[in-house]
Amino acid sequence: MKNKISIEWYDEIDSTNTEMQRKIDALENFSVIAAVNQTAGRGQRGNTWHVQEGKNLTFSLFLKFQPGELEAADNFLLSEAAALAMLDYLRGEGVECKIKWPNDIYYKNKKICGMLIENTISERNISNSIIGIGLNVNQKDFPAGLVNPISMSQITNKAYSLKEELVKLCRCLSSRLTLPFGEGMANEYEECLYRKDEFHEYSDCASGKPFVGKIIGVSTDGKLCVETEKGEVRRFAFKEISYII
Secondary structure, eight states, X not given: OOSOOEEEEEEEESOHHHHHHHTGGGOOTTEEEEEEEESSOBOGGXXXXXXXXXXXXXXXXXXXXXXXXXXXXXXXXXXXXXXXXXXXXXXXXXXOOEEETTTXXXXXXXXXXXXXXXXXXXTTEEEEEEEEEEEOOSOOOOXXXXXXXXXXXXXXXOOOOHHHHHHHHHHHHHHHHSSSOOTTHHHHHHHTBTTBTSEEEEEETTTOOEEEEEEEEEOTTSOEEEEETTSOEEEEOTTSEEEOO
16 A cells, blocks of 8 residues: 555444545545445435445545645546546456446446545645545445446345455555556546447437437546547536436
8 A cells, every 4th residue: 555544434424525524624645534324425416325324335535635736627637546446446356347437437337336526726736635435335225216226245245344345445546546647547547438439328418318429538628528420529528418328
């Protein structure tokens, strides 16, 4: 492990990201807050992250950067690094996954992990980042309203110790999120994209109209590049495209 990671466990908390915000002035670099039960977990697009108590990993990682170390314009590098770290960990457990842009982790057509990254910007630089992660580990029954969840246990038929798995996962996060980022990370991220180089149906969130396209990569500013059936390349920012699964 490249960095010493301090893990603080709570039996119950509203949100690990929210708790980090409350304690942000006292946090050391690579601090982790984890919860056995998270009552108000937050996901992307303002969604709630649903978990069964004591069955999954819900935690946040705090990163602190020196002035000029990571520009705000390069914030997507954090998504790339964190998503690749999750793949490193899951592959080590025999679970082959893909990255659903920008940083959800999918096993086939089912979601196993989600992230919420919140950055603090100071003078065009990222001064700190909170990376909230929810990983489905031992849960086997999910609320009916969730579209496509799956857990590690459902895939491998194994039961996992959450505290032991978090230590292993933190090793992967530490390796990937230590600056400078590894050469070729953007290419590696693109090669791991869910649905890359395949035609599938999507929805344009601005118009609400469905279209068929093929993911061909990600721009340097983190936009998803999709080629339509007519050969037009369209670039979508977060919340501008929806996957139809």
